[in-house]
Amino acid sequence: MKPVLLVLPIALFVAACSAPPPPEKPQRMVQTISVGAGDTPSVRDYSGEVRARSESTLGFRIPGKLMTRLVDVGASVKQGQALARLDPADAGLQATQAEAQRAMAAADLARYRDLRSKNFVSQSALDARETTLAASEAQAGLARNQTTYTTIFADRSGVIAQVMAEPGQVVAAGQPVFRLAPDGEREIAISLPETDIGKIKIGQAATVTLWAKGDAKIRGTVREISPAADPVTRTYPVRIRLSGADARLPLGMTATVSFATGAGKNILVVPLTAIFQKGDKAAVWIVAADATVSLKPVTVTAYTNAGAVIGEGLKGGERIAAAGVHRLIAGEKVRVIEGAEAAK
16 A cells, blocks of 8 residues: 555646646737629729810020020910010021112112113013012011011910020020910820720720819819820820819819729729738738638739739638738638728
């Protein structure tokens, strides 16, 4: 019986010295969202500016040195108003020279007519002097016209949208000096990247928000899509016609143009924070019914202000982690917190 009595105290001593079990690790809290119905169209936003529907580029018809600029950017001008002047000295000298040549040709013709009346010269010689006078008169008229070309006049009423030359600068004939935005209809000018040029159509509805007007929204439609890309930006200029907008809307005002694009197929948009980048592949964390997470590869077709557009890999109704995706571990059980809004 003595061996039995020794074993019992030893067992009690070992049990008393063993470490308590570790506390259960708290579950990580994860904000989740339910992926919405796949027929919800995504929203694409583009930055733009207020422009006049038609704009005129004004320049001098003759070369010369710009002496005076009479208006600044943003100035309202009336039709026929003087905008800038060249140094008139050269044009004046040319007009004087042409007038002197015309006077000499007229005097020479008068002498030949007198000689012809006396049969001292032939009719062909008289005809040559008449032709010379006609050419000299035309040249003198052209020179007189060029003296008026030393001033740029507004061809219509509007606003000076851009100034492209300054006093003291020597300008060539036809070189742009002003960009004039005529009074009348206003539009929004935006630029489409190559990836979106096939998704926007002429006549498509758009929503325009002007930053200076707060949350006020203006309806618009696509009026024009350029068939050629800008050689510098490699984007395609697009014009949005505004419905019921003020014709005197300030030019150059910043605007945001939004399009709803569905293209006839299911489109899912998830927050950018839900995308887990694994190498060069994108994935999302799927939250199962038992609150365990698993990584699921997806195909992202575009990244927009509204979120990441998912092409393949997700179905409507699936629950995904919306934030903190880089701290999750596959198979981990989490504490689910519903997101404030669902993905489109």
